[in-house]
Structures are given as C-alpha cells and as structure tokens.
Amino acid sequence: MKRLDRTEKIFKIMSYVLLTIFALACLYPFIYVLSGSLSSKSAVDTGQVVLWPVGFNFDTYITVLSDNDFWLAYCNTFFVTIYGTLVSMLVAICGAYALSKTRLMFGRGFNFMLVFTMWFSAGMIPTYRNFLRFGVDNKYMFIIALGFNAFNIILLRNYFSGVPTEIEEAATIDGATEFQILTKVYVPMSKSSIITVAMFYAVARWNGYIWAQMLLTSNTDTLLTVYIKQNMAQMVERLNNGTWEPPYSTYALQYAFIVCSIIPVIIVYPMLQKYFAAGVNVGGVKE
Secondary structure (H helix, E strand, O other), X not given: OOOOOHHHHHHHHHHHHHXXXXXXXXXXXXXXXXXXXXXXXXXXXXXXXXXXXXXXXOHHHHHHHOOHHHHHHHHHHHHHHHXXXXXXXXXXXXXXXXXXXXXXXXXXXXXXXXXXXXHOOOOHHHHHHHHHHOOOOOHHHHHHHOOOOHHXXXXXXXXXHOXXXXXXXXXXXXXXXXXXXXXXXXXXXXXXXXXXXXXXXXXXXXXXXXXXXXXXXXXXXXXXXXXXXXXXXXXXXXXXXXXXXXXXXXXXXXXXXXXXXXXXXXXXXXXXXXXXXXXXXXXXXXX
C-alpha cells in the first residue's frame, strides 16, 4: 500500500472535514423540521428547538394523518409521479434512441431543434395559454403535457451514442428488429442512465408546484405540494380571524406536513443512489 506524504495527508484530512461539514449542513434542516414537528407549542413558538425535540407532542401527526384531503392529495401525487415518470421515460427512451443514430434522416436538424428548446422558450404565459387550449386541466392531461424534457433526452442520447455499434450489428445479423435492439440491447446496457433519468422525472413530478397550481384547479386533482401551500394559507387566515386555537404550533403542523411529504423520497433515493452517480458520470461526458 502506497504511503501518503505530508501534503497528501493534510489534503485528505481537509477533504473529509469539509465533506462532513457540508453533509451536516445539508442534513440539519431536515433534522430541525423533524424535531419541530414533534415539539410542544411553546417550545416551537419561543425558538427553543435547536436540534432535539422539546416537549414531545404527536398531535400534529395525528392531525395530518386523519386529514382525508391530505391523503387524496397524496394519492394524486403518487399517481402523477408514477404514471408521469412512465410516460416521460417512454418518450425519452424512444427519442434518445432515434437521435443517437447517425443514419437518422435530418438527424442533425432534429438534434439542433431539441437543444434549441433548452436555450429559448416561449415563456410561461404563452405556454400556459397553450396548455389551456389543449385542455390540460386534469391530472391525466397533466401527465402528458409535462412528459417531455430536452435535457433528459440529451442525457440518454449521449449514453446510447456510446453503445458499441458492433453489438447492434451483431443483433441485426441475428434478425433483430429496431424494437428488439432497443429493448434487448440498449435498455439493459443503459440501466444506470435510465434509472438516473427516471429519478429526475420522478423528483420533478413529486415536488412540482407551479404548473400543478396553475393547471389542476379541481379539488379532486390537487397535488401534495399545492395542498400543503393552501393548507398553510388557510391556517394563517383562521388564526387571524380567531376561529382556531390549536393545541400545537402552526409551524409544527407545517413541519409535520413536510416530513410526511418527503418520506417516499427518503425511502427510494438510497436504493437508487449508486445508479444515479454512475448514470450522471457516464451519460454526461459523451458527445
């Protein structure tokens, strides 16, 4: 084993120290929100919560978990996230496969138009009017309308371009069709990049707020982020009117909503993290 000299040891120690500080800085907001959601009303309102819960209080979680509208928004968000990711991945994989082929007629032009959408856009108001014109006012049309993302298609295209042509030629000689080459060769060999892009889509759907608020006006289609925002506004209004005196801090209730909303992400992300790192490193460096 190679021994490190003094400067290398110092660099390694400083790297670990800085990474530890950065990790703690990223983790602390979540710890604070979790502790605040479990603390008493006086402890939260007076700022006594710093790291650990002060005066345990589970009333906030009882309120959240007994809210039927919260569970409806939760189910809607799961629906949009799962099926929205599937639709987006179908578009991304098919588009990336076609654009990765040099034999594609007008391939350069299609690639340019794809990249052009990342540089310039029509703007929020024209896009919003187009969505309304095409009837994007429910969660089903919402999934289709937001099913395209140029960056993710380019990321997959870069990875597909790196697949050896010899493998595709061998599959063609064996009589494989284009669909079989895509599903039997490219998709299995690009698993890490595909999972990475799927994570990008899923997190964007789960945390999506702006378009969900603007387009999904029906209460039966409300997503979790929009519901939490609306619930917070209603709490403030009821407090100002003097019609509500909860046994817990309103901040603690907000924290409880936030904690419940990020549990799926916390559960899924660690299982896919290795694919995420590999997919970004491989798919992002190829031309």
